[in-house]
Amino acid sequence: MTVTAPTDTMRDRFERVTTGLLEExxxxxxxxxxxxxxxxxxxxxxxxxRVINVGIREQLMISVASGLALTGLRSIAxxxxxxxxxxxxxxxxxxxxxxxxxxxxxxxxASYDWPEGGLTHQAPEDVALLGSLPDMEIHVPGHPDEAExxxxxxxxxxxxxxxxxxAQVNAEPMPITPGRFHVVRRGFAATVIAVGPMLDRxxxxxxxxxxxxLYATTVxxxxxDTLRAELTAPxxxxxxxxxxxxxxxxxxxxxxxxxHRLLSIGVPRVELRRYGSPEEHDAAHGLxxxxxxxxxxxxxxxxx
Amino acid sequence: xxxxxxxxxATPLDYHDLPHLIGLMTGDExxxxxxxxxxxxxxxxxxxxxNVTPATADDPDRxxxxxxxGHGPMSYYAVLAARGFIPVDALSTFGAxxxxxxxxxxxxxIRGVEISSGSLGHGLPIxxxxxxxxxxxxxxxxxxxxxxxxxxxxGTNHEAIALAGRLGLERLTVxxxxxxxxxxxxxxxxxxxxxxxxxxxxxxxxxxxxALETAFNAAPxxxxxxxxxxxxxxx
Numbered sequence: 317m318t319v320t321a322p323t324d325t326m327r328d329r330f331e332r333v334t335t336g337l338l339e340e341x342x343x344x345x346x347x348x349x350x351x352x353x354x355x356x357x358x359x360x361x362x363x364x365x366r367v368i369n370v371g372i373r374e375q376l377m378i379s380v381a382s383g384l385a386l387t388g389l390r391s392i393a394x395x396x397x398x399x400x401x402x403x404x405x406x407x408x409x410x411x412x413x414x415x416x417x418x419x420x421x422x423x424x425x426a427s428y429d430w431p432e433g434g435l436t437h438q439a440p441e442d443v444a445l446l447g448s449l450p451d452m453e454i455h456v457p458g459h460p461d462e463a464e465x466x467x468x469x470x471x472x473x474x475x476x477x478x479x480x481x482x483a484q485v486n487a488e489p490m491p492i493t494p495g496r497f498h499v500v501r502r503g504f505a506a507t508v509i510a511v512g513p514m515l516d517r518x519x520x521x522x523x524x525x526x527x528x529x530l531y532a533t534t535v536x537x538x539x540x541d542t543l544r545a546e547l548t549a550p551x552x553x554x555x556x557x558x559x560x561x562x563x564x565x566x567x568x569x570x571x572x573x574x575x576h577r578l579l580s581i582g583v584p585r586v587e588l589r590r591y592g593s594p595e596e597h598d599a600a601h602g603l604x605x606x607x608x609x610x611x612x613x614x615x616x617x618x619x620x
Numbered sequence: 621x622x623x624x625x626x627x628x629x630a631t632p633l634d635y636h637d638l639p640h641l642i643g644l645m646t647g648d649e650x651x652x653x654x655x656x657x658x659x660x661x662x663x664x665x666x667x668x669x670x671n672v673t674p675a676t677a678d679d680p681d682r683x684x685x686x687x688x689x690g691h692g693p694m695s696y697y698a699v700l701a702a703r704g705f706i707p708v709d710a711l712s713t714f715g716a717x718x719x720x721x722x723x724x725x726x727x728x729x730i731r732g733v734e735i736s737s738g739s740l741g742h743g744l745p746i747x748x749x750x751x752x753x754x755x756x757x758x759x760x761x762x763x764x765x766x767x768x769x770x771x772x773x774x775g776t777n778h779e780a781i782a783l784a785g786r787l788g789l790e791r792l793t794v795x796x797x798x799x800x801x802x803x804x805x806x807x808x809x810x811x812x813x814x815x816x817x818x819x820x821x822x823x824x825x826x827x828x829x830x831a832l833e834t835a836f837n838a839a840p841x842x843x844x845x846x847x848x849x850x851x852x853x854x855x
Binding site for chain 1: 626680735737751757759779780
């Protein structure tokens with residue numbers, strides 16, 4: 317497989333698109349907690365009332381986003397994943413969801429994007445945590461083009477949404493529709509749901525397997541209709557770039573009237589006290605092509 | 621907002637009606653002293669200071685009051701009922717399954733309630749955001765947040781106090797009810813904690829209506845203000 321990296325990162329695209337939207341939309345505001353300030357420096361000078369750096373105060377960042385929303389603004393809160401999601405989780409729950417207002421939460425630093433940073437800068441639990449809240453849409457793009465499409469979609473709404481940006485990307489964008497799974501190919505032995513940055517690896521790992529591959533860039537709401545419509549065998553393999561099994565209950569709920577078996581692949585519940593590269597962590601967790609091929613292949617063959 | 625939001629009461633009542641209104645609410649007696657500590661402050665705010673009525677509760681230029689200390693909201697509900705935001709009849713449903721009035725306020729159920737509160741340390745940070753949002757949209761309206769002295773133990777308040785001071789949020793006023801209920805206290809007084817971050821401050825008798833009104837209307841230029849209202853210890 318020939319892999320050509322996208323010309324920009326998801327983070328680059330987020331900053332560029334958001335800067336443009338701030339000019340177009342006077343009701344849009346961005347709240348930062350120091351991280352990301354450099355990317356918005358010029359915009360911050362131009363719109364000091366709508367691009368707000370609260371300092372290294374992530375809980376306040378979410379509360380301020382809530383307060384802005386209470387006055388009618390559409391706010392984006394942006395930071396590194398563990399600080400945006402884990403440190404400020406009660407603020408997301410109470411200051412946004414419980415108040416009945418929404419904001420768009422945009423993270424960088426997905427799972428182990430920065431393995432040299434260790435666990436303090438890793439949060440593969442992010443989607444599981446935010447998925448426990450009501451009315452929180454969750455988008456997991458696999459390419460900067462998809463990140464832009466999902467960002468625009470999220471900002472256009474008025475509820476809360478989580479946009480999970482990652483340094484790990486697929487080589488080419490897919491023609492996605494927010495909220496829907498994209499059918500990459502059809503087969504008859506099993507259905508593989510590849511989430512966001514896992515698609516290229518899944519395609520390569522399963523290239524000679526007779527499986528359907530669905531590509532998910534929105535996991536909440538979960539596109540149960542497409543899963544049911546495309547199911548050709550009672551075997552489902554869920555491949556997620558974050559905590560293993562995060563969406564397993566959503567698969568089970570979608571197929572509650574269909575006897576099926578499910579293999580959940582993702583980041584295991586262990587602390588891997590290693591640094592190195594994301595690729596080395598992928599391999600350690602069985603999330604590289606070889607690991608995926610081994611697990612997907614064995615699961616598919618065991619159904620015969 | 622939901623269908624459960626109440627219609628305004630027909631006839632505003634008076635300060636002297638508040639004890640009776642509070643008496644209609646039972647089931648949260650453990651927070652009765654907490655409620656009592658806020659009574660006079662709430663009455664002065666709603667009767668003399670805040671530019672908001674049931675008719676203007678959705679006006680984008682209204683004044684906003686955020687009850688951060690959501691425990692013991694009986695005084696709050698009584699004042700809202702007396703001022704016509706919620707029907708007096710609702711008070712006796714306090715805490716019932718289908719009541720709009722929980723033991724912590726829910727803004728989606730009660731007209732005129734700006735934030736849902738209960739977990740301490742949320743109202744002031746949200747209030748900073750509300751003040752910034754009004755400023756960004758060149759709206760009128762001030763933002764008044766009520767906190768308790770013990771609530772100030774929560775670190776989130778200090779994130780907000782620091783930022784509001786640095787940004788000079790002059791439309792933001794904090795009312796700190798000081799009934800010395802913080803276990804470890806505030807050596808050097810609560811006001812000093814705000815002043816060091818650039819806030820204006822006043823410390824007044826929390827039962828003196830005229831003094832409260834004067835303090836709330838002080839309107840410092842270029843910086844936020846804290847009004848520390850001293851009430852009886854443990855009240």
